[in-house]
Amino acid sequence: MSLPLEGIKVLDLSRLLPGGFCTLLLADMGAEVVKVEDPKGGDYIRWMPPFINKESAYFLALNRNKKSIKLNLRSKMGKEVFLKLSREYDVILEGFRPGVVNKLGISYEEIKRVNPKIIYCSLSGFGQDGPYRERVGHDINYIGIGGILSITGEKGGPPVIPGVQIADIGGGMLAAIAILASLVSKERGEYIDVSMLDGVISWLVLVAGKYFADGKIPQRGEMQLSGELLGYNVYPTKDGKSISLGALEPKFWQNFCQSIKREDLIDKQFAEGEEKEKILKELKTLFQSKTQDEWGEFFKDKEVCSEPVNDLPSVFSHPQVKQRQMLFEIDHPTEGPIKQIGLPIKFSSAIKHGQDQKAGQSPGVKEVRKNPPPGFGEHTEEILKSIGYSQEEIEKIEREES
Known part of the structure; x- marks a missing residue:
């Protein structure tokens, strides 16, 4: 199996859904993604219920095909290790509030001194400038301020919260698109500023187009x-569906x-x-x-x-969904078989060709990467050794980081 991002190496400093979805896409497309996690807790989503045995269902859903390293970016040793790692990687994704990476000493300006070709993507709620740059927020806030909540729901009713986190997921997708675009010209390096609010507003393209034309404020249920x-x-329908x-x-x-x-x-x-x-x-x-x-x-x-209008059991039993392999299983070392949503992009290079394909079917079985989500810091030793640290040095780092 060959995937388009094989050989691309990504350091993921993000937490929760937006950055996690971005690097899930990159990892599924072949990139080596390393989650850089704080030793005191790591990615917050690791500890969010519901749990499958001892692992968060949300973490398992977002983090296949990734590796994990524990690193305290606030310490002198942690920063030193991160800068050394940065020399060997192509992409850095961070999801902190604006200004945090500057305080940590790992901003784009710092990293490009050791790796001028680095692609550095900052994914935040409101972007790196403007009066709201440091404001806290979540998906519901971005779709609220961005107008989507105001037009979602029935006529005469209140705004309705969408069933999925569209600003978070959309922001992650935009970050992935921006990273891929920058990889085309990666010899020169790039800083990318992705705002989830900007993404929300960009999805108003048709609604806003009509508003600009007739000046009428769109109303729920009347568009x-x-x-x-x-x-x-x-x-x-008759059966309540x-x-x-x-x-x-x-x-x-x-x-x-x-x-x-x-x-x-x-x-x-x-x-x-x-x-x-x-x-x-x-x-x-x-x-x-x-x-x-x-x-x-x-x-x-x-x-x-x-x-x-399907519920989830009907979605995953649908023949088209099965044919497109949008549901598959991964064997997890402690949790057993875990179900996963498939990559919504199909590459011919990842198709295992067979014989006697029926009419209407794809030309072969779509192969996917099936590495289980990483344990907390599971690959710390492996990754530190790959950049030249000895076993003794690694043990010293782990002692100081704990």
Whole structure:
């Protein structure tokens, strides 16, 4: 198996989800990722419930294919080791509040003195400048100040917190994209400033585009793609589940209307006001007449852009999800087999070709890296030896770091 980032070495100083998701992507794509963890506790997510036996389920989900080293960056010895490590690595990711790495003496300016080609990415809530640069925050705050909470929810209802941490995950993805872009020209080195708030605002591209055009403040449940359109909505079904309808283009709306024998609605796709509310009530009644599975079978071959609203067991048993290998298992030395979400990017170089592939299948089995998440400081000795420290020196470092 060959992956595109093989040979790239990353030092990960981040904690929790944003940086962890970034380096998960990099590690899955072949990079050697080393988590640099404080000896007094390491990555906070290690200790967050729920636990699988003794390991955090969240830590296990985010940290496969990574290594871990214990290093006290506040100590003189820890800083010395980190600077020596930095000479041998291509990328550093940090997620501290702005100014912390300067106090520690491991800022980009310090690191580039020993490694001018280093790619150094700072991932923070509000960015490295501006009046909010040192403000504390979490995902809910970034999507709050960035406007996404204000437009998420039902008409007339309160803002609704999304089911996943979109600012955190999106920030991690943006950091990964920026690192990959910098690797293309890594001979010159780079400092990268990624703000999760900036990411949130960038996702308003369509919503803001409309606002800039008509000056109308978007309202929850009243935007085209979040409740305004009859053909782009979620409808409850007879069994208490729901169906998503995405009949956005006229041809799909026409197919939908014809399939339910309501050709009279074909020219009502963009109905407004009382007319829309009347039709919406009729459609809700219609969808309540069948179960989710019955609607799935009914629309199966009709090209109306309709799919079930799945819970997680249904997601992971879905044939498309299985075919794309978006769920797999890793053998953990203490926790046994642990389920993992797959890499959402497929590389031809990581496909093991076989024979007699069925129509519609990928050309082979997608191979993935399956190294279990690291124990706390598991690779400290290995990594220190790799940069020239003797066993005696390592023992001295560990004594001073404890």
